[in-house]
Amino acid sequence: MRLVLQTYSPGAFYCEMLSSRAAGPIRDRLSALTIEALEQRAAAAEAELYNLGITFTVYSEKDAIDRILPFDVLPRVISAEEWRHIEAGVTQRITAINRLLHDIYHEQHILKDGVLPADLILGNANYRPAMQGIDLPYGCYVHICGTDLVRDEHGTFRVLEDNARTPSGVSYVIENRRLMLRAFPDLLDGIALREVDDYGLHLAAAMQEIAPAGMDNPSVVLLSPGTYNSAFFEHVFLAREMGVPLVEGRDLEVRDDRVWMRTTGGLAAVDVIYRRISDEFLDPECFRADSMLGVPGLMRAYRMGNVTLANAVGTGVADDKAVYAYMPRIIRYYLQQEPILANVETHICREPEALAFTLDHLADLVVKPVGESGGYGITIGPRASRQELEECRAKLLADPANYISQPCVRLSVSPTLVDGQIVPRHVDLRPFAITGKRTWVLPGGLTRVALREGSLIVNSSQGGGSKDTWVLE
């Protein structure tokens, strides 16, 4: 009989389970379980995910394969105090990002005052001149934000990345909790957790709030690329939770600068669109002409203020990895506050001293291309072969402005069930925040876990899984 945690050792890393005093009672309960019992319950939970079709689709040349996001049954615990800190920090950050976007798409004070280099913004691939001068309800651009946090070896939370475009993963937060409630009712018994089930209600309320002025009973839809999109399950989930139609571009049309959807009874007006399609595919008249996913004329209706898009167009300029480096200064500039959540120290390779430093310390740094997401194109110095480092050096020299570098954060670990053993695996945390009139942060967020031994990359496309995140009352 092997007990959970009996032989577990986190090594030199900060451990989310062992280092947390608040996790004590949960630790005690887990310690009384055998690994075999844990495995049985994990297998049952996995079968349930498959039956429920909580899957993302992986396309190969021949087939479409439905895979479940690997789910680890050992929860990640966050104390009430830690959560207050994260919540305040995330809210502060989103407030600053919204102020930044409003400024960029209006007077551009921050550029004129020299706090941000103008070419970093105006030359950015995600800067949308079409947004210039448009006034949005509550000046809000980023209605749904996912802020990626990591925890270093001292247990300090740091922001790794802001996801201000169409962040995904929130459906797993809620489904993971539902799954845990069914699979481990005994583990949760008598432990007060913050709820996650009301995300859909908060989202629906915010979507109503941001409708164009004068709409009494605004009609909200969720715009998806369709069933073949890998995140389609999440789109379904959110539409269900909000109780709104899940539409595709072909269901919508623009007439007289208004957006309409095709119903059995003819055209019906649409006031708010939570879109899960990226900017460039939204409107073939304005962006990519070959987009089959979008709605011709949508930007016209948007510019006239006849429809609200969530998130707004052009938010990608704010979650750019290069702009990220300036975020502490952006917070100070707009809010006259010190950042509550620190950044990871970042070297902007477009700056000569930073490039020189990066080239000198390549083997110790993580080098990231600024435009990519999903963990692609990253070189982790301490893990890279000599050849990989040389390739990285060549790329940096060829196009320094495309890269940033950061010290290698020793990410915290969490005990994880892998092949019948409880082993330490690195985790991050993506809290989700909704902003209408004000910002609300879903307690907890998505804990992603790098399932491969030693791996720091938690993305689902690169072998990552997820855990339920328990914020204690």
Add this chain to the structure above:
Amino acid sequence: MNETLLARYAECLFWLARYVERVENLARILDVNETFSRDSRGDQNWRSVVQLFADQERFSRRYDTIDADTVLDFYVRDVTNHTSIVSAMRAARENARTLRPMISTEMWTQLNVFYNRLSGLTADELAPGRRARLFGEIKEACQTHAGITEGTLYQDQGWHFYQMGRFLERADQTTRLLDMKYHLLLPKPSDVSSYLDVSQWNALLRSVAGYHAYRRVHPRGISPARVAGFLLLDKRFPRSVHLCIRQVEVLLSELKARYALRGGQGAAEELDGLRGLLDSLGIARILAEGLHEFLDSVQLRLITVSGDLSASFFGQ
């Protein structure tokens, strides 16, 4: 605002119902043929299934022989045959996937699990001793779907489209089931049937779970004409063409009245005409003029109804 229904959703609901109904009826047809083929007339009986769906050409391109193994493989497991049970179930599941914002998680989960079960079917499960059990399982899964739908699907516009799809498909499938045996009625409808014929009509009735209902209407004897009349014209048997057509008529008029929808006029007229025929023609006259031709004309009318619903409500 909540009263509106996305045209594409209406279409998906309509087809979800049709595909599940189709799966159930295909299982019934294959099951009843299994019973019929016990009279050891070689491959002829399995050929009749292929002929029934006019699939001779597609079938011969894929298989060299027509026998139980090839026909069942083609209509149950073959994913490259878009009319197979597994393909129809896949289409049902794809529609359900699109509809997930509207349908209950229970509806979705059952379809998903059932599809996963069918897509993992092995040839062994179609072996002679196991076929009947498999068809029973398929019918039961379709009925489970119907039950979950009855118990959980919100009864708004979408429900009406779902129900119309279901009854239209069922009417169509009943005509096909009858058509499979129409040749037995060719000589003289009034002739006293041989024992073999009686047992086949008996089996046909049982395949649609209609034996006991038939007995209540006709307590004595089984005659082919009466069975055909029962399946076509009975007003209370849930799988009779008359009842299905009447249901679609009621659903369509409710839909238009409650939700102030325009369109569907062509479908309403076609349904009205078809029901008029079923009301006025007796089975004797239908048989005298040719059952096969009559069934063909019903199928064509049903296609017209479906086409008009599509043009009026699905934005096609």
